[in-house]
Amino acid sequence: TQLLEQSPQFLSIQEGENLTVYCNSSSVFSSLQWYRQEPGEGPVLLVTVVTGGEVKKLKRLTFQFGDARKDSSLHITAAQPGDTGLYLCAGANTNAGKSTFGDGTTLTVKP
Amino acid sequence: ETGVTQSPTHLIKTRGQQVTLRCSSQSGHNTVSWYQQALGQGPQFIFQYYREEENGRGNFPPRFSGLQFPNYSSELNVNALELDDSALYLCASSRRLAGYNEQFFGPGTRLTVL
Numbered sequence: 001t002q003l004l005e006q007s008p009q010f011l012s013i014q015e016g017e018n019l020t021v022y023c024n025s026s027s028v029f030s031s032l033q034w035y036r037q038e039p040g041e042g043p044v045l046l047v048t049v050v051t052g053g054e055v056k057k058l059k060r061l062t063f064q065f066g067d068a069r070k071d072s073s074l075h076i077t078a079a080q081p082g083d084t085g086l087y088l089c090a091g092a093n094t095n096a097g098k099s100t101f102g103d104g105t106t107l108t109v110k111p
Numbered sequence: 112e113t114g115v116t117q118s119p120t121h122l123i124k125t126r127g128q129q130v131t132l133r134c135s136s137q138s139g140h141n142t143v144s145w146y147q148q149a150l151g152q153g154p155q156f157i158f159q160y161y162r163e164e165e166n167g168r169g170n171f172p173p174r175f176s177g178l179q180f181p182n183y184s185s186e187l188n189v190n191a192l193e194l195d196d197s198a199l200y201l202c203a204s205s206r207r208l209a210g211y212n213e214q215f216f217g218p219g220t221r222l223t224v225l
Contacts, residue, residue, distance in 0.1 A: 043216045
């Protein structure tokens with residue numbers, strides 16, 4: 001069974017601070033996605049990483065895929081209240097037909 | 112481009128009843144996956160449909176069943192509802208690409224079983 005562990009589970013910071021959240025597994029994935037979910041809504045895709053060591057930037061968000069394709073991190077620079085939400089990582093393997101999700105990191109950014 | 116839509120938004124049922132949830136996939140997508148998300152947890156994979164056939168199933172009992180139609184829309188049926196079935200049910204559509212499983216989610220259906 002493939003499992004993804006996300007840490008920390010909860011994170012509360014002040015506006016303007018930097019933060020990093022982690023997604024770790026003992027399994028290799030062919031691709032990994034990061035999503036952001038707001039209460040009562042579906043997850044919104046932020047990024048997909050597929051190559052070991054890959055780094056992708058989306059404005060103030062930086063995503064990294066581990067060299068062995070077992071882990072990933074999301075770094076947010078100068079966090080804003082609009083970044084508040086549940087951040088989920090999901091791993092997938094080619095033709096496996098499913099994504100395995102972590103339980104997410106709940107981020108609160110206080111103004 | 113039309114995104115993923117789901118209906119109904121909210122649903123209240125009693126234990127033992129049956130429910131059907133519906134999903135319309137994003138245009139150009141041929142694969143639909145269903146997930147169950149309990150409060151405080153990440154989505155759990157129920158099953159996936161590709162070309163109208165089940166293509167992978169998670170650890171859910173047979174009372175969870177589904178269909179995909181020629182227009183790629185899909186239904187999730189749950190029989191003999193139990194209290195633990197209360198959750199947010201998410202539909203995700205994707206387009207099969209080598210090495211990718213990039214899914215786009217609908218807003219979900221909140222099911223409450225009393």
